[in-house]
Amino acid sequence: MATQKKIDQVKELTTKLEKAxxxxxxxxxxLTHKQLEELRRALKKTQAELxxxxxxxxxxxxxxxxxxxxxxxxxxxxxxxxxxxxEVAPLKALIKFFKDATHGTVRAGLLGATQLNATEIxxxxxxxxxEQLLAQLVGQLQGPLYGLHNALSWNIRKxxxxxxxxxSKKSN
Numbered sequence: 001m002a003t004q005k006k007i008d009q010v011k012e013l014t015t016k017l018e019k020a021x022x023x024x025x026x027x028x029x030x031l032t033h034k035q036l037e038e039l040r041r042a043l044k045k046t047q048a049e050l051x052x053x054x055x056x057x058x059x060x061x062x063x064x065x066x067x068x069x070x071x072x073x074x075x076x077x078x079x080x081x082x083x084x085x086x087e088v089a090p091l092k093a094l095i096k097f098f099k100d101a102t103h104g105t106v107r108a109g110l111l112g113a114t115q116l117n118a119t120e121i122x123x124x125x126x127x128x129x130x131e132q133l134l135a136q137l138v139g140q141l142q143g144p145l146y147g148l149h150n151a152l153s154w155n156i157r158k159x160x161x162x163x164x165x166x167x168s169k170k171s172n
Contacts, residue, residue: 006057013053013061013080022083023110024094024121025069028052029077030103036079039097048083048090069115073108087111091125 017023028036040050055074062068083090098104109116116124127133 009053009057010061010064013051013058014064016049016051016082017061017065017067020082020084021112022081022087022090023067023069024081024083024091025073025107025109026079026081026094026098027077027105027107028079028103031101035101035103039094042093042097043081043090046083046089046093047085048081048093050079050081050094052077052079067110067113069108069110078107081109086130088124088127088130091121095122095125 031039036050036052043050055078058078058080059071059074081090081094095106098106106118106121108118109121111124128136
């Protein structure tokens with residue numbers, strides 16, 4: 001029989017799942033409470049949240065929002081990362097923290113409705129920051145425009161240089 005506390009936890013997990021853009025299931029075995037609090041503070045800066053809940057409650061919340069993760073990933077000590085704003089920045093912070101602490105592993109995740117395995121999540125964490133990707137895109141979009149501008153203004157520049165040469169020749 002479900003207790004009110006468990007029902008409330010499932011509702012809370014359901015609202016977090018609906019709000020999150022990305023979800024990562026991790027194994028936090030070996031991390032101390034102090035390290036977990038440090039990780040939570042680091043993730044809060046990236047608008048993400050790390051929660052620890054029972055696997056059965058997380059499974060129920062996942063079915064409530066019609067998302068699924070393999071049962072093999074929901075065994076043992078499980079912490080869930082919810083990324084609310086940027087999908088990649090919290091992944092970078094999480095994987096960097098796990099490497100520095102030499103404890104904790106990524107099991108699986110969801111990016112929208114797409115399931116990801118641990119290697120795909122680690123590959124995602126190596127992407128540049130969102131702002132850097134946008135800057136690269138803007139730079140690539142501006143390149144052809146500058147080339148077109150130079151090509152179209154070349155004849156006018158040539159005319160100005162020619163007139164300047166004629167003027168300097170007549171003044172001599």
